[in-house]
Amino acid sequence: MFKIALSAGHYLKTAGKRCLKKLDKNETREWVLNDRICDKIEEKLKAYDGYQLLRVDDTTGATDVSIANRCKKANSWGADFYLSIHHNAGINGGTGGGVVAYTYTNVDVKTASWQKELYDAIIAKTGLKGNRSTPLAKANLAECRLTNMAAVLLECGFMDSATDVPVILTEEYADKLATACVEVIVKKGKLTKKVVVEQPTTGAVYRVQVGAYSVKANAEKLVESLKKDGYDAYITT
Numbered sequence: 001m002f003k004i005a006l007s008a009g010h011y012l013k014t015a016g017k018r019c020l021k022k023l024d025k026n027e028t029r030e031w032v033l034n035d036r037i038c039d040k041i042e043e044k045l046k047a048y049d050g051y052q053l054l055r056v057d058d059t060t061g062a063t064d065v066s067i068a069n070r071c072k073k074a075n076s077w078g079a080d081f082y083l084s085i086h087h088n089a090g091i092n093g094g095t096g097g098g099v100v101a102y103t104y105t106n107v108d109v110k111t112a113s114w115q116k117e118l119y120d121a122i123i124a125k126t127g128l129k130g131n132r133s134t135p136l137a138k139a140n141l142a143e144c145r146l147t148n149m150a151a152v153l154l155e156c157g158f159m160d161s162a163t164d165v166p167v168i169l170t171e172e173y174a175d176k177l178a179t180a181c182v183e184v185i186v187k188k189g190k191l192t193k194k195v196v197v198e199q200p201t202t203g204a205v206y207r208v209q210v211g212a213y214s215v216k217a218n219a220e221k222l223v224e225s226l227k228k229d230g231y232d233a234y235i236t237t
């Protein structure tokens, strides 16, 4: 069972964490954007088996779960991978930006490969490459430092970039980004596609032909066992 800890960065009311007003009149909060992507990751993972997922933030956005507590939850739960979703700032209304994937300063090969595969998949799907000189960054970020497992923090575009904001506000962008994350999680976590068994509509009648291409004795045996199970009324030979 592959265990994923998922964190939507900050909470709804974290001061300052929002889109720049002149680029987004709603000043969309960072947590709202982070949470939308996390929800989509959760939803898309439901098509797979072989994993467990723990949201370490408050999914209502109402309370601020501290970074230390998020990491503590993931550590005590025994997560195999920790993914934190954020949106960046620092461009002040200029252009450029793009996606940046962070790990802690000193990481093993496994964590570095999560970082690279996530970044590559996201850029391939969304095209939000931006202009950062080190989009595969290493930094002393608490969420990466305090977690015991492979951890990646994604900055999914700049909330104060004239080029990023119109993109990151769209549902389509969030959807593509979540799809990219899920693809990487499925591959690296060795998740399997769920087998969907179609349930017949109530009252539907199906005609099943037995023995057309099989050995007569086998067909007769099947008919006998169906009769024994009480299906005589439905059998025509």
Ligand SMILES: [Zn+2]
Pocket (backbone or CB within 6 Å): 009, 010, 017, 030, 086, 087, 088
């Ligand atoms: Zn953030």
